[in-house]
Amino acid sequence: MPLQHPKEPDIHPYTPLVTAACLMVSVTVINAPWASAIGVSVAVVASLIIRNKAATLAAVTIIIPACVSFSLMYGLFGSWATAAALSLRFAAVVGCGVMFDSLVNPDALMRALQTWLPASIVYVVGSVVRLIPMATSRMRAIQQIQRSRGVKSQRRKLVIPLVVGLVTDAAQRSRPLSRTGIAQPGRRTVLYPVRDRAWERMVRFGMVAVMCAACVWGIAG
Known part of the structure; x- marks a missing residue:
């Protein structure tokens, strides 16, 4: 019986990633106001359920400037309908992406990827995922x-120490990693494998199937 991580997440990291990807692709390909409205509604409901203030603030911070830009580019020239459609679609894509991606546990994602991706690629992905928390x-x-x-404390006085510190940390991590044989080919085992329930796999396959059907319908229509 595989060991269970003491901080095992409630859901597999692939599930929110697939959910976000399917919603974002479907809204983009269908390219209709009603699809964008559904995407925005899903994002709003997700924000109320998840209650992640940082993710909600990040989504709003990205969406508002983009909507203002669309209004300036299209609305001032009489194309308010185009500006509204683009703003609604952008809000749906960003909102769904940010809110569902906030459910992903970085450590669980790395452990899940480690079972089938080369270790060097997993290290690069993990470094990118952990960059913001490490920098903070x-x-x-x-x-x-x-x-x-x-x-x-001023921002301009933080830039150089921050960059130098991150580069130094990366150099220090590379030495023990080279001794562990990270560049060697072969499949890796995980001490705490991520539990992937059967119902989650079915949900992911179902969402991908619905997304493909929606994309075909959107392109054909």
């Missing part, structure tokens, strides 16, 4: 150090 943590540490020294 290091920035807080730099701010605390500067405050302890009586230095006023």
Whole structure:
């Protein structure tokens, strides 16, 4: 019986990723206001259920400037319908993508990918996924150090220490990784494999099938 990780997520990381991808592709390919409205509704309901303030704020921060840009580019020249359609579609795509991707556990995703992807690719993907949390943590540490020294914390004084620190961390991680044989071919085993329930696999396959049918219908229509 495989060991279970003490912080095992409730859902497999592939499930929210597939959900986000299917919704984003379907809304884009169908290219209709009603499809965009459904996408926005799904994103709003997801935000109310998930209650992730950071993800909601990130989605709103991305969507509002884009909607303003569409209004300036199309609305001021009389194409308010085009501006509204583009804004609604963009809000649906970004909202669904950000809200469902916020459910993905980075560690569980890396463990799931490690069973079939080369270790070097998993390391690159993991580095990208963890870049923002690592940068945030290091920035807080730099701010605390500067405050302890009586230095006023300013953004321009954080850039160089932050970049140098991230590069140094990457160099330090590369040495032990090279000794573990990360570049060697072959399948890897995982101490705590991610549990992939049968119903989740069925849901993912069903969503992909519905997405394909919606895309065919949207292209043919």
